Amino acid sequence: MTLPKNVTADALSPGMELEEYVYGPIDREDIKRYALASGDDNPIHQDEEYAKASGAPTVFAMGMLPAGYLAHAISDWFGGPQHLRRYKLRFTTRVWPGDEIVCRGKIIRIDGRELSVEVQAYRRGDGPEGLGLGREEVAITAQADIELPE
Amino acid sequence: MTEAEDKIEFELPVTLERIQDFAVAVDEDNPVFADADAARLAGFPEIPAPPTFTVTQIFEVPREERERRLGANLNYERVLHGEQEFLYKRLPVAGETLKGTMRIAKDFTKEGKRGGQMRFVTYETRFDDASGDEVMTALYTLIETSKDAAS
Numbered sequence: 001m002t003l004p005k006n007v008t009a010d011a012l013s014p015g016m017e018l019e020e021y022v023y024g025p026i027d028r029e030d031i032k033r034y035a036l037a038s039g040d041d042n043p044i045h046q047d048e049e050y051a052k053a054s055g056a057p058t059v060f061a062m063g064m065l066p067a068g069y070l071a072h073a074i075s076d077w078f079g080g081p082q083h084l085r086r087y088k089l090r091f092t093t094r095v096w097p098g099d100e101i102v103c104r105g106k107i108i109r110i111d112g113r114e115l116s117v118e119v120q121a122y123r124r125g126d127g128p129e130g131l132g133l134g135r136e137e138v139a140i141t142a143q144a145d146i147e148l149p150e
Numbered sequence: 151m152t153e154a155e156d157k158i159e160f161e162l163p164v165t166l167e168r169i170q171d172f173a174v175a176v177d178e179d180n181p182v183f184a185d186a187d188a189a190r191l192a193g194f195p196e197i198p199a200p201p202t203f204t205v206t207q208i209f210e211v212p213r214e215e216r217e218r219r220l221g222a223n224l225n226y227e228r229v230l231h232g233e234q235e236f237l238y239k240r241l242p243v244a245g246e247t248l249k250g251t252m253r254i255a256k257d258f259t260k261e262g263k264r265g266g267q268m269r270f271v272t273y274e275t276r277f278d279d280a281s282g283d284e285v286m287t288a289l290y291t292l293i294e295t296s297k298d299a300a301s
Contacts, residue, residue, distance in 0.1 A: 037172045074201075084238055091233070091234075
């Protein structure tokens with residue numbers, strides 16, 4: 001479903017699924033850009049040798065990068081970031097260079113102008129060989145609370 | 151070894167430059183992050199920071215300093231970022247400096263699914279504005295897996 005630009009609570013109901021948003025594919029430049037902007041300079045995300053020495057087949061994205069895309073999706077679904085009251089997320093699998101991030105969500109509660117959504121960011125891609133990854137897997141599961149204008 | 155402190159207080163500058171670098175990094179194309187008029191139309195006094203922007207607190211309090219002062223004694227070779235939560239009163243806006251107060255809110259151990267212990271440490275940072283009002287709170291949960299965990 002695509003929400004109208006100035007969405008209000010009476011246009012919504014529990015169970016509604018939100019339009020899918022796709023970001024990426026994430027490449028090493030995106031990871032570097034996020035490292036510089038966020039301050040997360042952990043070498044496991046950028047240094048191939050370091051990542052391998054730590055037991056990973058290659059570098060992988062910091063979780064907060066797809067979490068940032070997912071926050072972007074939530075903001076866009078509900079008319080802007082000013083309506084966000086809570087964003088809680090859990091990381092379930094790593095995101096690899098070449099992965100697209102597919103954001104999906106569903107409204108689970110509406111109470112007046114306040115609503116809650118259950119959202120997921122999937123990683124979609126081949127991933128590194130040898131990990132037995134599925135083509136599409138949940139990388140982040142999250143809940144968000146939104147307060148819509150009157 | 152010196153005794154751990156119960157909190158770390160620091161300042162988080164919310165500059166336009168940092169906001170825009172961060173917005174580009176998370177692929178934000180909402181004009182509120184780039185255009186002051188669009189921001190005002192959405193009810194912000196200035197250009198706001200994206201919802202996950204306060205992760206930039208790592209610039210002000212690097213991991214080594216956090217570990218040294220709060221003393222969680224985590225072994226970072228076995229640490230994953232497990233969970234994250236943000237509670238918003240409002241979003242930070244360009245030109246303000248937030249006062250951050252970080253402490254360890256939770257620290258517990260439970261059995262992992264594949265055997266071995268998993269330790270959960272949650273750092274809570276409350277961000278206040280210049281008037282002392284809460285802007286938002288961020289909860290950052292690290293998971294330390296045990297040496298013998300299969301993952």
